[in-house]
Amino acid sequence: MANSESAKMNKAEYWDERYQSADDPPPREWHLGYDQLEDYLKAHVYPHWPADASIMHPGAGSSHLPMEMHNRGGYTNITCAEFSPAVIAQMQPLDPGLKWLQSDVRDMPGVASGSYDVVFDKACFEAFCAWGPKHLLKEIPDVIVSDSRRYSQEMYRVLKPGGWFIIISVFEARYVHHLVKCEGTNWEDVHAPKALSADGWMQTRAFCLRKPGAQET
Ligand SMILES: C[S@@+](CC[C@H](N)C(=O)[O-])C[C@H]1O[C@@H](n2cnc3c(N)ncnc32)[C@H](O)[C@@H]1O
Secondary structure, three states, rough: OOOOOOOOOOOOOHOOOOOHOOOOOOOOOOOHHHHHHHHHHHHHHHOOOOOOEEEEEEEOOOOOOOHHHHHOOOOOOOEEOOOOHHHHHHHHHOOOOOOOOOOOOOOOOOOOOOOEEEEEEOOOHHOOOOOOOOOHHHHHHHHHHHHHHHHHHHHHEEEEEEEEEEEOOOOOOOHHHHHHOOOOOOOEEEEEHHHOOHHHHOOEEEEEEEOOOOOOO
């Protein structure tokens, strides 16, 4: 692991403490907010999915993206999945139109297979990767490979055939694909990774993967 803090990022206790810390007050939005994502959403997501599409935001945290996709995007069936009770307590009262599910997104036994049309990840996958493509692909620590692949397999399971797995990440495509396109999944690219921010270190990109199957959008 790169350092002691990043080694804890796959634990709910770490996030609870962080969300309750007076040194790190809300609101917190990782990477881009709704305003920066809106062009991408309007061009590549909204035209494909109707207002009643079932959408999950894994690791929704204190992001306002789910609220904005509800209030400005018009989506009526949004579930925020989180393993930090502290952030759920902070965020749930802000929009009664969102559902919150306390769950570890690496293993969601309470969620039936084929439940969602879209999984929209902004910076949750990155929590498994301890912030970083700091390693050569062949040197990625086992815990990162194992966490991120369990997560990818679980998102594959809970998506409907034809469902989309969107990942907003600052990691390079070769790193994301190496971890997410794993055994037990058969992801297809909906589009090539799209740059959402200026070129350079920490450039944010949208990855859009599809679970093969009958449902066309
Ligand atoms: C980097 S923050 C991103 C928060 C938010 N999506 C955003 O973009 O602002 C990662 C979030 O994922 C949550 N998280 C990390 N691992 C998780 C897991 N295994 N199951 C559920 N939530 C998890 C953390 O509690 C945290 O809120």
